[in-house]
Amino acid sequence: MYFFLFCIVTLVLMWFITHLHNIYNHLKEFPAPPIVPVLGHVFDYVDPKINHGGVIRQYIGPRKPSLATANRDFLQFLCRHSKYIGKAKYYRYLKPWLGEGLLTSDGHQWLSRRKALTSSFTQSGVLRNFVGVFEEKSDQLIKEINDLSSDKANVHLIMKRFTLDVFCETAMRVSLSSLANSADSNYAISIESVCEVIQNRMTSFMKNFDFFFQFSSDCTREKKNLAVIDGMLHKIIKAKHQERRQIGNAKERKDMLDLMMEVDIEGKTLSSSELRAHVNSFTFAGYDTTSSAMSLVLYEIAENPSIQEKLLEEQMQIFSGKLNNASVTYEILHKMAYLDMVIKETLRLHTIVPCIGKRATKDLQYEGKTVPAMLNINICIHAFHHNPNYFPEPDKFNPERFADETKIDPFAYIPFGVKPRQCLGKEFAMLEMKCALSKIIRNFQVVKVPDFQLDLRPKLVLFSANGIWVGFKKRSVTDENV
Numbered sequence: 001m002y003f004f005l006f007c008i009v010t011l012v013l014m015w016f017i018t019h020l021h022n023i024y025n026h027l028k029e030f031p032a033p034p035i036v037p038v039l040g041h042v043f044d045y046v047d048p049k050i051n052h053g054g055v056i057r058q059y060i061g062p063r064k065p066s067l068a069t070a071n072r073d074f075l076q077f078l079c080r081h082s083k084y085i086g087k088a089k090y091y092r093y094l095k096p097w098l099g100e101g102l103l104t105s106d107g108h109q110w111l112s113r114r115k116a117l118t119s120s121f122t123q124s125g126v127l128r129n130f131v132g133v134f135e136e137k138s139d140q141l142i143k144e145i146n147d148l149s150s151d152k153a154n155v156h157l158i159m160k161r162f163t164l165d166v167f168c169e170t171a172m173r174v175s176l177s178s179l180a181n182s183a184d185s186n187y188a189i190s191i192e193s194v195c196e197v198i199q200n201r202m203t204s205f206m207k208n209f210d211f212f213f214q215f216s217s218d219c220t221r222e223k224k225n226l227a228v229i230d231g232m233l234h235k236i237i238k239a240k241h242q243e244r245r246q247i248g249n250a251k252e253r254k255d256m257l258d259l260m261m262e263v264d265i266e267g268k269t270l271s272s273s274e275l276r277a278h279v280n281s282f283t284f285a286g287y288d289t290t291s292s293a294m295s296l297v298l299y300e301i302a303e304n305p306s307i308q309e310k311l312l313e314e315q316m317q318i319f320s321g322k323l324n325n326a327s328v329t330y331e332i333l334h335k336m337a338y339l340d341m342v343i344k345e346t347l348r349l350h351t352i353v354p355c356i357g358k359r360a361t362k363d364l365q366y367e368g369k370t371v372p373a374m375l376n377i378n379i380c381i382h383a384f385h386h387n388p389n390y391f392p393e394p395d396k397f398n399p400e401r402f403a404d405e406t407k408i409d410p411f412a413y414i415p416f417g418v419k420p421r422q423c424l425g426k427e428f429a430m431l432e433m434k435c436a437l438s439k440i441i442r443n444f445q446v447v448k449v450p451d452f453q454l455d456l457r458p459k460l461v462l463f464s465a466n467g468i469w470v471g472f473k474k475r476s477v478t479d480e481n482v
Helices: 002-027 072-080 089-098 107-121 124-146 155-172 186-203 217-247 256-262 272-303 305-318 330-335 337-349 381-385 426-443
Strands: 055-058 066-069 085-087 152-154 355-360 364-366 369-371 376-380 444-447 469-474
Touching (some): 155 426, 256 272, 272 426, 305 426
Antiparallel strands (some): 055 066, 085 355
16 A cells, blocks of 8 residues: 555656656746846746847746746747647636636637627627716716815725726626725625735745645635625525526616526526626626726826827817716717727736736747746736837837827737737726726816826736825816817
8 A cells, every 4th residue: 555655656756857857958948037046037027038039938936937928929829829828827826716717717618608708798789788887887986086085086996996886787787886985895805805815825835835825814814705705696696597587588788697697608508606707707807907007097197288188189079078968878989099099008008917827738839949838828918018129118108109000019019918818808998998087087187196106016917006196176167168
């Protein structure tokens, strides 16, 4: 018995050592910038050196090495071989919350669900129905800003409540009223807490291992907050099933959950656990990312008054001078070309998701080098967006660079990822942001807070450690005298 166990352990160790040996041999073919002893490249993991060709070997602390890229040709190579590309290993940290949703699944499971959900959520009719919610919540946002007791505000806190209200209403027809209450709900607090645990696992060597993580306070904290999230979704999904049994599909306006319940994947509908996984995935992908993007747009237009003036001129032209009380439609939002450019430039300058991870499922050959199987490949979006070869004067806020989108390389500008795995909620997020920002620009002048500077730090989502502060001045113009 003991001899048998000894043989098994020996074989496993031999396989592991051989596996690491092969990886290190192949990685020697890729350059590496100088490393800090023990820590490796931990201080610049989202910014692989462009002078190394944008494809480097990377060491983060004592972990297994990885590849990192900021090279559009290498990214295009990965896309051409997408059938052999899966999620990086650290995406498993998301599974206790997101289950086998689109963000964590791979292969046939991902493909079948992606196709089914894409047809449901990218139809213009579905998005048109959501514009009414965007406008209703944007009006509540304007009231919240009007009622501010100070001449400045940390807009990221306000925008997080706004985006969560929008998401819950469009996804589940649940009114959290976070904006009206000026406080975070238990649901919002639990989401924030679970995200912090995931971030802690990604940056901790010991918590990287499930064995050690299960004994940590973070594990207890994660379970407690997941119980809150899952408990809320369980009640909502149960009520939805009862509603469908009573009235079927005869609903005038359907939310995301209604649409997901109609999805047919290989002759089967989604189970309750699958529905929870997809709702949680959409929450994770769109809640903090959208609020951060909107907050940074406001910061940039406060810093650049001439750009804000051009935005106002566009709004006046679109609404024929009737600014304050004008309603928006799906068609009107698509006319906001300059606002679209400002949002896109913000997403370039301040890359909301600085890095995403992939790995090859088999050895691949790239320009005579071997990309080893099962090796994490970090796609450093921040570095793509700040490469002067792709974007001249990359540190300058210049929306005009998006005036002719045919000149923008789709493998260099990737705030929503790259096809075939581009973010499913891209159009949803852009319409939501345009609606809210349009209302703000028409009602307020956004002004710079003296002496405030962003303290941006890359985590799961880019955030500013000292908040994102701007001031608001009510516009004196009225509909009658514009």
